[in-house]
Amino acid sequence: MNYFSSNFKLGILGGGQLGKMLLFDTRKFDIQTYVLDPSEEAPCKIACNHFFQGDLMDFETVYNFGKQVDVLTFEIELVNLEALEKLENEGKKVYPSPKTLKLIQNKGIQKNFYLEHNIPTAPAKTFKNLKKLVVEIVESKLEMPFVWKCTEFGYDGNGVKIIRSLQDVENLPNVECIAEEMVPFKNELAVIVCRNPSGEIKTYPVVEMEFHPEANQVEYVICPARIDEKVAEKARAIALEVSKKFNHVGLLAVEMFQTQDDEILVNEVAPRPHNSGHYSIEASYTSQFENHLRAILDLPLGNTDSKVAGIMVNLSGAEGFSGDVIYENIETILGWNGVTPHIYGKKQTRPFRKMGHVTIVNEDINVARKIAEDVKNTIRVISK
Missing domain, CATH: 3.30.470.20 (ATP-grasp fold, B domain)
Known part of the structure; x- marks a missing residue:
């Protein structure tokens, strides 16, 4: 396939700084780009060929965007997996594959993947919500300190906290999370x-x-x-x-x-x-x-x-x-x-x-x- 100075269309889900820096190279190679991002002021907007504003977690938005391009990639993991799976099943090239993304998007699933495949990693336990984690702290079933991580929507240091006492969990969200053993x-x-x-x-x-x-x-x-x-x-x-x-x-x-x-x-x-x-x-x-x-x-x-x-x-x-x-x-x-x-x-x-x-x-x-x-x-x- 001819990618350069052609009708080939590369789709990028997410229009933040990672996408903006990727666009430096698409412009260097004269590859046509389509970008989808929720923000009207996304950094990618100034450098792509076509910009679309929309919710990355909305099935119809992601699916309809993906139908317009030849290859689809992303610069953020928080995208609608079902839409990517449907696009891939219809023959659209999606890289990385939604099969890969499904194992990574949720940190609990990702952690279990390492444990199941004998990849060296710190021991951890997944909890459906914060309340269940608190019960194990109260019952002294969790050794402190440990690292608390929400399984989804964490980024740039958000969604991670070291827990040294029961008081440290007071203002955390009541969401699915993992308690990971502290690694010296x-x-x-x-x-x-x-x-x-x-x-x-x-x-x-x-x-x-x-x-x-x-x-x-x-x-x-x-x-x-x-x-x-x-x-x-x-x-x-x-x-x-x-x-x-x-x-x-x-x-x-x-x-x-x-x-x-x-x-x-x-x-x-x-x-x-x-x-x-x-x-x-x-x-x-x-x-x-x-x-x-x-x-x-x-x-x-x-x-x-x-x-x-x-x-x-x-x-x-x-x-x-x-x-x-x-x-x-x-x-x-x-x-x-x-x-x-x-x-x-x-x-x-x-x-x-x-x-x-x-x-x-x-x-x-x-x-x-x-x-x-x-x-x-x-x-x-x-x-x-």
């Missing part, structure tokens, strides 16, 4: 696996993630991870095994814990471009976004190696500020070598909302990490 870990790592329908598969280098202690949100992504090569090899091998079990097409970001004993435990996966791969736009031979595009179109995959050490800094809304966004001191960092800001196009900021990121590239990972901290301390995402 050295590092949080991630590996992005790329796979096309023909079976070609590649992995990006292992990255190290540093999280904001309050927001439970990634602050820094460091590539390559500052870990022993044997640990890195183990992480990539486990990521490949996870990819094989899910039988996905496109990207699969596998988030992992490195324990004190250098074991690797799988935390969660995302079947799409991921925050842990943003560094690849500047630091890799082929960015995660271009490789996602290559994969879902069954084209040869690009080189996933890094050209240079890269660190990504998330730009999140500062505490105490909501409203029309201002990127304070951004002019300062534009004068620094190897520093590239990416602004997502969200007009309104609020505390901890992801508004952009900055990539730092340098031959020396330690120098890059120091510059990344300077960037973090210089820019503030505030409001008027």
